[in-house]
Structures are given as structure tokens and as C-alpha cells.
Amino acid sequence: MVNCDLRIRGIADERVLEAMSHVPRHVFVPPGLAQAAYSDGPLPIGDGQTISQPYIVALMTEALRLAGGERVLELGTGSGYQTAILAEIGAQIWTIERLAQHAEAAQARLTELGYTAVRCRTGDGTLGWQEEAPFDRILATGSLPTVPDHLLAQLAEGGLFVGPVGPIHSQALLQIEYHGTHTRTENLGGCRFVPLIGEAGWQRTPPFGGRRSIEA
Numbered sequence: 001m002v003n004c005d006l007r008i009r010g011i012a013d014e015r016v017l018e019a020m021s022h023v024p025r026h027v028f029v030p031p032g033l034a035q036a037a038y039s040d041g042p043l044p045i046g047d048g049q050t051i052s053q054p055y056i057v058a059l060m061t062e063a064l065r066l067a068g069g070e071r072v073l074e075l076g077t078g079s080g081y082q083t084a085i086l087a088e089i090g091a092q093i094w095t096i097e098r099l100a101q102h103a104e105a106a107q108a109r110l111t112e113l114g115y116t117a118v119r120c121r122t123g124d125g126t127l128g129w130q131e132e133a134p135f136d137r138i139l140a141t142g143s144l145p146t147v148p149d150h151l152l153a154q155l156a157e158g159g160l161f162v163g164p165v166g167p168i169h170s171q172a173l174l175q176i177e178y179h180g181t182h183t184r185t186e187n188l189g190g191c192r193f194v195p196l197i198g199e200a201g202w203q204r205t206p207p208f209g210g211r212r213s214i215e216a
Contacts, residue, residue, distance in 0.1 A: 001025075001054055005040040011058045015066065019088035020058055025051075027109055028081040047099055050194060051079045052141065056173075061085055063162045063175045063188060064137045073132075073154065075125035075163070076141035076196055080106030086139075087115040094132050096125035098197055126198030128154045139163060142196030143171045150200065152178050164193040168202070 002021045011017060026037035028051055033043050042050040052060075061082070064072070068090030077083055077097035083106065086093050095118060097103035103122040110118050121129065126148065128138070133154035140163025147165055155161065155178040164171035173188040195202040 001038040001040070005055055006058045009055055011055070011062055013062045015068075015089050016058050016061045016085075019061070019085045020054065023081070023084045023088055023113075025054070025081060027113070028079040028084070045079045045102070047102065048194065049078055049099070049102065051081050052193075056191065057082055057085060059188065060139060060141075060162050060173070061089070063173075064139060064160060066091055066137070070136040071132075071134075071156075072137040072139060073129055073135040074139050074141065075128075075151075077103055077106045077120065078141055080109050082139070082141055083118060084110060084113060084115055087118055091137070092117070094119045094121070094129050094135070096121045096123055096129060098122070098124060124198040124200075126151075126196055126201035130154060135159060137162070140196060141193070142201070143168070143193040144196050144201050147174070147176060148200040152176065152183065162188075164191050168195060 002017050006017060026034040029037045029043050040053050040055050042053045045051050066089050070091050072086055072091040072093050074083055074095040077095045083093055083095050100122045103120060107120045128151050134156040135154055136156055136159050138151060138155060138161045143164040159178045161176040165174050166172050171191050173191045175186045175188055177184040
């Protein structure tokens with residue numbers, strides 16, 4: 001997976017590549033899909049949610065520019081796979097999941113794998129985690145129609161937001177560097193993610209046949 005799907009497509013951060021070679025992706029997918037766990041595609045995990053394809057996980061993680069020790073807020077824990085990659089690199093992680101059954105299952109997997117320092121919460125990720133701010137990085141693993149100002153305000157000076165932003169059926173993967181009075185935005189490419197439901201995100205799950213995946 002690392003050599004055939006990540007290096008060959010331009011992922012160059014050795015810390016990201018090493019983390020993705022160490023974290024067992026098959027642990028984070030339903031048992032019936034374990035044989036497909038290392039293919040470069042998203043997989044369903046139930047309740048209309050997915051585990052993102054390895055390439056998009058690597059691309060988003062690389063875009064966070066982690067050196068280890070950063071305070072990272074993850075919006076949408078899902079299966080916990082992206083969380084484990086961040087933890088393997090050495091980030092301090094606060095992660096929020098709207099669906100209690102996924103939050104509980106993800107926390108159990110993370111604990112079993114030894115990632116015991118991850119702070120997990122069941123709730124509305126679109127509101128962030130104000131009492132633990134500021135964060136050095138914020139990562140959205142579902143799409144947002146726009147990036148709420150209150151989320152950017154939970155970043156430290158020079159912090160980064162990475163996530164898919166735009167219309168429900170087609171988003172841009174954005175990296176936003178926060179400097180209080182101004183931001184710098186880079187478009188990392190077109191993508192199509194499941195929606196991030198919440199007060200400051202999508203208000204309800206619309207008819208959706210998408211996936212957490214970068215478009216070719």
C-alpha cells in the first residue's frame with residue numbers, strides 16, 4: 001500500500017509513510033471487508049459513514065505538516081483510523097464523533113492498539129472543542145459547506161485547518177493557514193466526502209452516494 005499507492009502518487013513525508021506502514025488498517029474496517037483494507041479506496045463502516053482511502057488519509061496528514069507534539073483537533077472520528085495515524089506520528093489528539101456507536105468503537109480500537117492518550121468526545125464536531133483551544137491543527141474528515149469562523153478562531157497563530165469544503169456533491173480539499181486578521185488558503189484538489197452534520201455544518205444528511213475519496 002505504502003509503496004504502490006502512496007509514494008508513487010507523491011506522498012513524500014517519511015513520518016506519514018512510516019505511520020501508515022505501522023497502523024493496521026484492517027482493524028478499522030468491518031470483518032467482512034478486511035481483505036480489501038489495503039486497497040486504495042474508501043470502505044463503508046456503517047450508518048452511511050466510510051473509512052477514507054489510504055491516499056486521501058496520507059494527503060491530508062501530510063498537509064497538516066506535523067513534526068510531533070502538535071495539539072490536533074479532529075472533527076469526525078469515524079472508525080478511528082485517521083486518529084491512529086495522527087497518534088502514531090506523535091500528535092496530541094482531541095477527536096469528536098457525532099455518532100455514539102462509532103465513537104465508542106473507535107475509542108476501544110485505539111485503546112487496544114495502545115493509543116491511550118487520545119481524548120474522545122461524542123458530540124457536534126462542527127462546533128469544535130472551545131474549552132481545549134487553541135489547537136495547532138484542525139482536521140475535518142467530513143465535508144463542510146464553509147469553514148466556520150469559530151473553528152478557525154480555535155487555532156493558534158499560524159495554525160492549520162485541513163478539510164473538504166464546498167457543495168454537497170463536490171468539494172475542494174483546503175489547507176488554511178490562520179493568522180488571526182488574515183488567512184492563507186491552498187486548494188489541494190477536488191474531492192467528495194460524506195457530509196459533516198452539525199449546527200455549523202450540514203443540517204441533515206441529504207441523499208448522498210458519495211465517498212470519502214479524492215477524485216481522480
